Amino acid sequence: MEIAAARRILGSDAWLDGLPSDTREALLAAARIRAVGGGAAVYRAGDPGDGLHAVLEGEVRLIGHSEAGRRLVYLILRPGDWFGEMSVLDGKPRLHDAIAFGPSTVLHVDSTRIDAIATAHPRFDRALGALTCQHQRAALAFVEQTLTASTEARLAFILTEMAGRHGRPVGTGVEIDLRLSQEDLAALVGVSRQSLAALLGRLRRERVIETRYARLVVLDLETLQHRCGRSRS
Structure with a gap:
């Protein structure tokens, strides 16, 4: 892939679009592209x-x-999503694994190039801080759900988030366009996978969702929003 194609993919990204044009151009000019299996x-x-x-x-x-060995998925990143900014800001080691799910x-x-851009464009550090805040707000919302909500409300919250970030309209509702296994979800x-299966079964019987191979269709988004406290009413 060429940088020109990368520009098109990232062109609609709100964070990149919010940078001053000269900073944006400096960032993309300094970029390298790599394939990850x-x-x-x-x-x-x-x-x-x-x-x-x-x-x-x-x-x-x-x-x-x-510590118990359970794998925890913190964030799913799709084309246009930036990541890795925290270690750029504090200079400390990576906190998580970043793993390609399928060829990417x-x-x-x-x-070194980030440091040069920050020196030449003083507002860039602030922009990196804003990207960190964006990710932290999402993480804190998830932590709040994890600590205070029932498992059913947590599932409703995650499905609502995914429908907003990764959903695409289909005839019956909103399909979450991710290759999600039950283990992933x-x-x-x-x-546990067994507990999740029971929760999904209940939502299927209530016609809130429909499950397909590695995909899920939200049939009743309003009900999910209500169950995680995001109802507009």
Whole structure:
């Protein structure tokens, strides 16, 4: 993939679009593009921060591991999503694994070039801080649900978020366009696969969702919003 194609993919990204035009051009001019095989790591927890990344093709998941050995999916990143900014700001090692889910293409701006851009464009550090805040707000909302909500409300919250970020209209509702297995979704909700199966079964019987192979269709988004406290009423 050429940088020109990367520009088109990232052109609608709100964070990149919010940068001053000269900063945006400097960032893209400093970028390199790499292919990442399915299941391969963009980086691992504990690796030194090596710069800023963005997904151009495929999917990257930020994954942690609990002391009990449970895999925790923190964030699912699709084309146009930036990541890795925290280690750029604080200079500390990576907190999570960043794993390609299927063959993917990633844009990378290394730390040396980021430092040069920040020196030449003083507002860039603030923009990186805003990107961190964007991710932290999403993480805090998830933590709040995890600590205070029932498992059913957590599932409703995650499905509502996914429908908004990754959904596409289909005849019967909104299809969540992710290759999600029940194991993946269970990791996001923080329950066992058996518990998740019971929760999904209840939503299917109530005609709130419909499940397909590695995909899920939300039939009644309003009910999901109500169950996670996001109802407009």
